[in-house]
Amino acid sequence: MDWAERAAELRQWSRGGVRAPHKPLLLLYALGRFQEDTDGELAYSAVEEDLKRLLAEYGPPRPTTPAYPFHHLVGDGVWEVRSDRGDGSPGTGVRELRATHAAGRLVPELRVALRREPSLLGRMARVLLDANFPPSLHGELCEAVGLELEPAEATRLTAVRRQRDRRMRELVLTAYEHRCAFCGYDGRIGSVPVGLEAAHVRWWAFDGPDDVDNGLCLCALHHKLFDKGVLGVGDQHRILVSQRFVGHGGAARAQVTELSGRPLLGPQPGTAPVAAPHRAWHLTQVFQGDPRPAAAAW
Structure with missing residues (x-):
């Protein structure tokens, strides 16, 4: 599967149109950090406050925790977590992630693909933005996660999107x-x-x-x-x-x-x-x- 398509198909809890952008926000944040450091890990304790702010500003009105996507994004094949206990997330709780010095990053295969095809990062980001947020928020959300997208990276995946009515x-x-x-x-x-x-x-x-x-x-x-x-x-x-x-x-x-x-x-x-x-x-x-x-x- 194409990595951009995989980004579009992140498994999210959804019922009756309920918003659950936890995983997309974490993946956008991880892509922004990848632009800064292609090999760096994101220690949960170091990024927790950043993720809290993103969820508070761009997430649903109900209370939520950054521990949720940090743990659950592993199941989508784009994110890995390691801790003092070894490979894999130690659990869904904030205390567990902090106590075990949990750290996450994009999976090795995705990092290789992003280095090999620089435009992939922009395509993934655009898919995540289009699938989860209105256009009026795209620019400021990119700034919030540290993403710098080139105009040429605005290519959209028509295979995974329905078409807007331009009228x-x-x-x-x-x-x-x-x-x-x-x-x-x-x-x-x-x-x-x-x-x-x-x-x-x-x-x-x-x-x-x-x-x-x-x-x-x-x-x-x-x-x-x-x-x-x-x-x-x-x-x-x-x-x-x-x-x-x-x-x-x-x-x-x-x-x-x-x-x-x-x-x-x-x-x-x-x-x-x-x-x-x-x-x-x-x-x-x-x-x-x-x-x-x-x-x-x-």
Whole structure:
């Protein structure tokens, strides 16, 4: 099997669209570290905090531990672990991994393949990103794990991906009359919208359809905050703001906290609003914590 295809087929706990990106995040992190040191091992005690931060920022809203992927990724044939007890992971617990000085790295065959074919690393990274995260997070996630990808490495594996509907962006922007559904931004250069994007409510990577009722027209800022779980859409299609968001400046209040409780702007009459199942998926799998009280009566 091609290594990129193997990355696309990591075994993840999944039921009803639940996000479980633990293994992809660890593998992305390992690929980033491989770029720095092709032979180095990752001692669990040394990388635990890095993995915690990745899981907290890009993982599911529910609590999780970096010990889980460190142990379980071994079963996918791309990762190996050694400890004071010898080859193999000593267990799934944080204490076991620390106490036995467990360390992991990419399996020898994969390291050889990555040295022989440098473009493989980029292909694997792109597959992992596409299969588990929305495009709005790809760039910052690469920075977070230390990955440097060349533009030529954006090649996608059509054999393991369904095709996107390229018409979705225009259909969603038209439905929302080319303005951000959260703040009303409607900037243009001439007749061309600038800074407006079609956001998937249920992520495309998790079977979110390229349909208008799974889309929102959002400015670049609010698209990013929506995909990071700072913003959500609740009952009566009102905007939700996470209590975990902290911003004291006037811009943070105006652009984020004061949105709480406002109704979405759009879509225009005759167009389907965001479907309830897609809103529910986003609230359980992406939105961070509990929503703030409405900022004002609307």
